[in-house]
Every structure is written in C-alpha cells, then in structure tokens.
Amino acid sequence: MEVTAGDVDALVTGVLLLGSGGGGDARVYAHVLRSVLAAGPVRLHSPAELGDAPVLPVGMLGGTRVLGEKLPSGDELPAAVRALVRWTGVTPAAVMPFEAAGLNGVLPLPLAHQLGLPLVDADLMGRALPRVDQLTRVVAGGAVTPMALAEPAGQTVVVDGGDPVSTELTVRAFVAQAGGWAGAVMAPAPAAAALGDACLGTLGRALGLGRAHAGLGDTPAPARVADALGGHPVGGGRVVDVRRSPVGRFGRAAVTVDAPGAGVLRIEAENEYLLVLADGEPVAASPEVIVLLDRRSAAPIAADAVRSGDDVLVLVLPAPPWWAARPDAAVHVGPQAFGLGPAAAAPRPVRPAPAAEPPAPHAARSACTAAGTGQEARR
Numbered sequence: 001m002e003v004t005a006g007d008v009d010a011l012v013t014g015v016l017l018l019g020s021g022g023g024g025d026a027r028v029y030a031h032v033l034r035s036v037l038a039a040g041p042v043r044l045h046s047p048a049e050l051g052d053a054p055v056l057p058v059g060m061l062g063g064t065r066v067l068g069e070k071l072p073s074g075d076e077l078p079a080a081v082r083a084l085v086r087w088t089g090v091t092p093a094a095v096m097p098f099e100a101a102g103l104n105g106v107l108p109l110p111l112a113h114q115l116g117l118p119l120v121d122a123d124l125m126g127r128a129l130p131r132v133d134q135l136t137r138v139v140a141g142g143a144v145t146p147m148a149l150a151e152p153a154g155q156t157v158v159v160d161g162g163d164p165v166s167t168e169l170t171v172r173a174f175v176a177q178a179g180g181w182a183g184a185v186m187a188p189a190p191a192a193a194a195l196g197d198a199c200l201g202t203l204g205r206a207l208g209l210g211r212a213h214a215g216l217g218d219t220p221a222p223a224r225v226a227d228a229l230g231g232h233p234v235g236g237g238r239v240v241d242v243r244r245s246p247v248g249r250f251g252r253a254a255v256t257v258d259a260p261g262a263g264v265l266r267i268e269a270e271n272e273y274l275l276v277l278a279d280g281e282p283v284a285a286s287p288e289v290i291v292l293l294d295r296r297s298a299a300p301i302a303a304d305a306v307r308s309g310d311d312v313l314v315l316v317l318p319a320p321p322w323w324a325a326r327p328d329a330a331v332h333v334g335p336q337a338f339g340l341g342p343a344a345a346a347p348r349p350v351r352p353a354p355a356a357e358p359p360a361p362h363a364a365r366s367a368c369t370a371a372g373t374g375q376e377a378r379r
Contacts, residue, residue, distance in 0.1 A: 001043070002041035002043045003041055003042045003109065004037055005033075005037035005038050005041075007207060007211075008030055008033045011206055012027055012029075012030050012210065014105075014208065014210030015210075016102065016302075017209045018102075018126075018128065018202070018206050019102035019300070019302075020127050020273050020291060021128075021272050021273040021291070021302055022271040022302065023099065023102015023104060023105070023272065024064035024102040028067060029107065029110075030106075033109060036113045036114075037113075039113070044203055045119060047191040047198070047200070048191075049118075050118065052190040052192055053093035053191050054091070055094045055194065056084065056092045057095075057098035057124055057137075057186040058096070058186075059107055060107055061149065062181025063180045064102075066181050070179045071152065076152060077185065079150035079154075080148040080149055080156065081111075081115065083148040083150065083156045084188070087160070093117065093118070093191075094119065095111055095115070095120070096108065096121075098135060098144075098184075098186055099128060100123035100205075100206060101202075101206075105123075105206055120191060121200070121202065123203075124136045124138075126199030126287070126323060129272065130272065132167055132168040132171065133164035136199060136323075137189070139326075140196065140197035144186040145159055145167055145187055146187055147159045147171065147187065149182040149184050149185075150182060151178035151182040155178055157174055159171060199321070200321075200322075212228045218297075225313060225315065229315065231317040232316045233313060233315055234316060235261060235314055236259055236262075236312060237257050237312070238309060239257050239309060239310040240256050242255050242256075253268075253269040253304070254269075255268075255269065257312060259314070263279035265278055266280075271303060273286075273291070273292065274286045275290075275335045276290055276314060276316070282335075285335050290316055291317060292310075292314055293313045294313075295313050
C-alpha cells in the first residue's frame with residue numbers, strides 16, 4: 001500500500017478518528033505531507049517484509065498547541081535518531097509511528113522520506129493514549145529505552161534504564177523544561193517483533209477510515225456514518241455541559257450530552273475520550289475508539305475543543321485487535337488506568353473496518369476544514 005499526495009486529507013481524517021478526541025491535530029502538518037508526497041508516494045510495509053531489520057518507533061511528546069508558539073526546526077526527529085544511533089550503535093533500517101493517531105500518525109511519513117527508510121504499517125498503541133507506559137510493547141514486556149528526545153532549540157537527551165513509569169516521568173520533565181514538546185525516538189527492535197507486540201496495519205486502518213469518511217456526503221445520517229466507519233452509534237444531541245479540571249500531568253474533562261432516545265450521555269476524557277456512560281451505565285470504554293462527531297459535517301471534535309452547544313454524534317469504533325485480544329487490557333488502558341473505576345462496556349459484535357480502497361474521483365470532501373480544532377497537552 002502506498003500513501004500519495006492525494007491521500008493526505010483522508011489520512012489526516014483517519015488519524016484524527018483514531019485519536020479518539022486526542023493525539024494532537026494532524027491538520028497542522030497536512031501542508032508538510034502534501035509537499036513531501038508531491039515528490040513521490042511513501043509505501044507502507046508490513047513488519048513481516050523486513051525480518052529482523054531494526055525499526056525505530058518515532059513521534060512527538062508534549063503539547064501540540066505549543067507548536068504554534070515554539071515552532072519546529074524540522075530537525076527534531078532526525079536529531080533524535082542521530083542521538084540514538086550514537087548511543088546504541090544500531091543503524092535503523094526502518095521507522096514506524098509509536099502512535100498512529102493524531103499528529104503522531106503523520107509525523108513518520110516525512111521522516112521516512114527524509115531518511116530514505118521504509119515506513120512500517122504498525123504502531124504501539126492502535127489509538128491515541130497519553131502515557132509511555134501504555135505502549136503495547138511495554139505491556140508485552142519489551143523495552144522502549146534507550147529513548148532519545150530532541151527539542152526545537154537544539155537540546156538532545158537520551159534516557160536509558162529505569163522502568164516504563166519512571167521513563168514516563170523523566171521524559172515529561174524534559175519536555176516541560178524544553179518548552180512543551182520534543183521529537184522522540186524509542187529503542188530499536190527487530191521488525192519481526194512488531195508481529196507480536198504492536199498493532200498492525202494501523203496506518204492502513206486510518207487511511208481506510210478517512211476514505212470512508214470522505215464518501216459520506218453532506219449531513220449524513222448517524223446510521224450511515226456508523227456503517228461507513230464500521231462503528232456503533234451511541235447517541236446524538238446537544239452538549240449541555242463541559243467540566244474541565246487538571247488532573248496530574250494531563251487535563252480531565254467530563255462532557256454531558258442530552259441525547260434523545262439514548263438518555264443522558266456522559267463522556268469522560270483525559271486528553272482522549274475514555275469512557276461513555278448512558279444514564280449512568282457504561283456503554284463504551286477505552287481501548288475502544290470513542291469519537292465525537294459534528295452531526296452536520298461528521299467532522300471529529302477533539303476533547304479539548306468540544307464546547308457546550310455543540311451538536312454531536314457519539315460513535316464507538318472497535319478497539320485495536322491487539323488490545324481486544326487481551327482480557328487484561330483494561331488494567332493498562334481502560335478507565336481504571338485513569339482512575340475512572342473498573343467500568344467495562346458491554347461487548348459488541350465486531351464489525352469490519354473500512355478497507356483502504358482508493359477513493360472515487362468525486363469523493364473529495366474532507367474533514368480537514370471542518371469542526372474541531374487543535375489538541376492540548378499530549379503524549
């Protein structure tokens with residue numbers, strides 16, 4: 001599968017959907033993608049194609065809103081790669097996103113093009129999640145350190161040793177002191193390792209979602225949106241209340257929706273949407289991908305952008321298969337991992353995800369100019 005310049009809008013929409021309300025605003029990087037892909041497509045590789053070739057998971061840690069204040073130099077990720085190569089002595093053979101959602105879902109494409117390396121169609125989350133210790137590789141017992149970070153002013157650090165929780169705290173301290181964000185590159189691992197400890201085909205899933213979204217047309221009915229995206233509609237209505245509060249290192253939000261026919265919906269978020277309650281009963285929970293869409297345009301609305309008065313559709317996309325196959329996933333990425341209690345949603349039948357088929361020529365509508373703004377503190 002290849003990603004071309006004509007796929008930028010679909011890919012951006014798809015990673016926004018997999019962001020589950022978080023992950024950073026990929027639209028700010030759309031022009032960079034178009035510029036890079038104008039020179040030629042980027043091919044998405046299965047890990048199986050690359051055998052034991054060392055692959056670097058890459059992305060960004062910090063607050064994407066800060067990108068507008070502390071502009072990138074464009075060398076953050078290459079600098080972090082160089083630092084990790086110096087530290088490990090391992091020359092990478094490919095790169096992959098550690099989070100194929102939100103802004104981190106698109107950053108590896110220009111890097112792969114810049115370094116002339118293959119891009120692996122897999123990631124270590126399958127949706128947006130806020131913490132380093134919530135990576136699939138960590139849950140599977142793998143290592144994410146040494147990890148190199150580089151910030152726009154030129155500081156570079158390498159974090160080695162320590163457990164995933166202490167690594168999370170250390171890298172957050174650096175990001176805070178560095179002005180809000182940094183490019184991050186994690187320990188190399190054989191491509192074949194991703195077959196067992198990564199979510200496979202996530203960029204392809206994002207592209208399929210984005211292409212399906214582009215074909216929805218104007219003012220699509222909720223059932224049509226759900227069918228096209230392979231999700232389940234929970235309900236729709238007006239947002240009547242949004243309560244925000246700082247919790248730890250991230251912002252917490254509780255969104256209340258008056259949804260006729262579905263009751264009162266309460267959506268709990270911490271950077272991403274994590275839990276949906278209908279009249280007090282859990283009906284959806286992370287690692288399912290919870291999405292709030294503008295009911296007129298079906299454009300995804302970020303957790304830090306949703307406001308009282310918004311007319312929304314609450315949709316649930318299937319959890320990434322890697323998490324869905326593990327009964328203990330909720331301990332790591334479910335509501336209780338965020339202090340929201342042991343809530344678990346009722347199981348739903350698995351619906352097929354949209355395939356990443358090429359779009360019809362007329363299906364050019366994009367969510368890139370529709371509702372929803374940027375993202376706040378992240379990764």
